[in-house]
Amino acid sequence: MKPAPFQYHVPATIPEAVQLLAELGEGAKVLAGGQSLIPMLALRLAVFDHLVDVGRLAELQGIERRDGQLWVGACTTEAAVEASAEVAAAVPLLARATPFVGHVQIRNRGTLGGSLAHADPAAEYPAVALALDAELEVVSPRGHRTIAARDFFDGLWSTTMTPDELLVGVSFPVWSGRSGFAVEELARRHGDFALAGVALGVELDGDDRIRRGAIGLLGLGSTPERATAAEAELTGRPVSDVDPAAVGDLAMAGLASVPTDLHGSADYRTRIGAALVTRAWTTATATATATATATATATAEARHG
Amino acid sequence: MDETAVHITVNGRARTATVEPRLTLADFLRDACRLTGTHLGCEHGVCGACTVLVDGAAVRSCLMFAVQADGAEVTTIEGIGSSDGELSPVQQAFRDCHGLQCGFCTPGFVVSVTAFLRDNPSPTDTEIRHALSGNLCRCTGYQGIVKAVRQAADTLGGAPR
Numbered sequence: 098m099k100p101a102p103f104q105y106h107v108p109a110t111i112p113e114a115v116q117l118l119a120e121l122g123e124g125a126k127v128l129a130g131g132q133s134l135i136p137m138l139a140l141r142l143a144v145f146d147h148l149v150d151v152g153r154l155a156e157l158q159g160i161e162r163r164d165g166q167l168w169v170g171a172c173t174t175e176a177a178v179e180a181s182a183e184v185a186a187a188v189p190l191l192a193r194a195t196p197f198v199g200h201v202q203i204r205n206r207g208t209l210g211g212s213l214a215h216a217d218p219a220a221e222y223p224a225v226a227l228a229l230d231a232e233l234e235v236v237s238p239r240g241h242r243t244i245a246a247r248d249f250f251d252g253l254w255s256t257t258m259t260p261d262e263l264l265v266g267v268s269f270p271v272w273s274g275r276s277g278f279a280v281e282e283l284a285r286r287h288g289d290f291a292l293a294g295v296a297l298g299v300e301l302d303g304d305d306r307i308r309r310g311a312i313g314l315l316g317l318g319s320t321p322e323r324a325t326a327a328e329a330e331l332t333g334r335p336v337s338d339v340d341p342a343a344v345g346d347l348a349m350a351g352l353a354s355v356p357t358d359l360h361g362s363a364d365y366r367t368r369i370g371a372a373l374v375t376r377a378w379t380t381a382t383a384t385a386t387a388t389a390t391a392t393a394t395a396t397a398e399a400r401h402g
Numbered sequence: 403m404d405e406t407a408v409h410i411t412v413n414g415r416a417r418t419a420t421v422e423p424r425l426t427l428a429d430f431l432r433d434a435c436r437l438t439g440t441h442l443g444c445e446h447g448v449c450g451a452c453t454v455l456v457d458g459a460a461v462r463s464c465l466m467f468a469v470q471a472d473g474a475e476v477t478t479i480e481g482i483g484s485s486d487g488e489l490s491p492v493q494q495a496f497r498d499c500h501g502l503q504c505g506f507c508t509p510g511f512v513v514s515v516t517a518f519l520r521d522n523p524s525p526t527d528t529e530i531r532h533a534l535s536g537n538l539c540r541c542t543g544y545q546g547i548v549k550a551v552r553q554a555a556d557t558l559g560g561a562p563r
Contacts, residue, residue: 098422098424098425098426098429099424102424103424104423105423105469128470131467131470135426135446135464135465136446139446139464196532199536200450200536201460201536202453202536205456205459205460206459206462206465206466286535287532288536
């Protein structure tokens with residue numbers, strides 16, 4: 098047995114779970130799918146006196162439309178996200194990111210909420226949540242609150258949740274209209290954490306101008322990053338005037354904490370980051386442009402019909 | 403140390419044991435059930451040697467505690483072939499195509515491939531390679547393994563695409 102001893106708790110409800118977290122304090126950790134936590138326990142990078150297993154709470158599972166958004170329960174497995182037609186239709190960026198998460202054996206156990214709460218800056222879901230302005234719903238004995246993704250990640254493996262708070266679900270905005278999405282990343286082997294990567298969305302208006310861009314970056318900081326300055330710069334411009342290579346460079350400008358480690362220097366990561374953003378931008382704008390044509394045709398037909 | 407009773411059905415047989423919560427499912431299978439076909443390579447979720455089916459889904463048994471599998475149905479490599487010792491189509495294909503050298507990683511590959519072909523009976527070569535990406539073979543005999551999956555898919559009746 099490699100992990101240090103711990104006491105195991107299986108609450109039957111969300112209130113019971115958060116009550117336990119409040120009573121046990123800093124010595125307790127939430128166990129969901131365990132695909133990040135158990136390796137850390139096995140390597141004794143983390144030691145907890147108590148694990149609170151919420152992995153089987155039915156209230157934490159599911160994928161459904163709520164108030165025009167797509168709600169995904171925190172303990173929904175990545176495999177369920179991958180297999181969901183609802184996710185593919187409503188939040189294509191989440192669907193596209195999922196095959197990059199670990200391997201099938203990991204996705205069968207690992208959960209969406211677990212990945213977000215673990216907050217690895219090189220993981221895919223945090224970058225997707227950040228790019229799409231997802232809202233994270235947390236519960237404690239003090240009640241509910243919603244944390245915007247931009248306020249959620251505050252450091253390496255660290256979030257703004259307090260120790261008695263449990264992530265229960267995530268709401269992703271549904272982009273309608275003429276949009277395109279792409280995920281690109283570079284990893285030494287498929288399923289490894291990326292050296293750098295991007296989760297990107299773009300929406301065009303009727304005149305092929307950029308209505309909005311969403312550029313989430315992974316592996317390029319101590320948290321997932323969002324290229325907000327690049328997004329602002331691109332908004333309103335005709336898509337055909339934008340040089341994809343320039344988007345890559347723009348997205349890398351202002352990154353303050355690109356890591357250097359034995360897998361790659363900050364310079365190298367920045368170069369591949371720019372190339373990946375360029376590639377993602379090209380793919381996403383091609384999809385959006387093609388969608389725009391279809392929508393424009395439909396609109397024209399409706400007008401003349 | 404607090405111990406907990408777990409009831410897990412392994413290869414169709416009900417097993418009950420009292421375990422420490424930190425006991426992994428892999429150690430439960432090997433030590434409590436004496437089913438040593440499930441191999442442990444890295445013990446932190448990288449190598450895939452310990453892959454088993456939990457309620458039909460291929461998972462790494464080193465990344466799951468036995469207490470989390472309470473009430474579940476587990477299939478290990480020992481449960482893949484028939485009880486009279488006849489090899490499953492996947493096992494037979496690994497044998498025919500030299501899909502194993504030292505054999506250490508083989509249980510994990512066979513279990514992963516069994517679940518994969520159940521869910522995707524006529525895979526493309528790219529899909530096969532993706533499906534194998536979660537298992538490491540340190541003899542690096544991947545060509546034979548890919549061939550074995552192709553053969554098993556053909557044997558099981560999926561038309562190649």
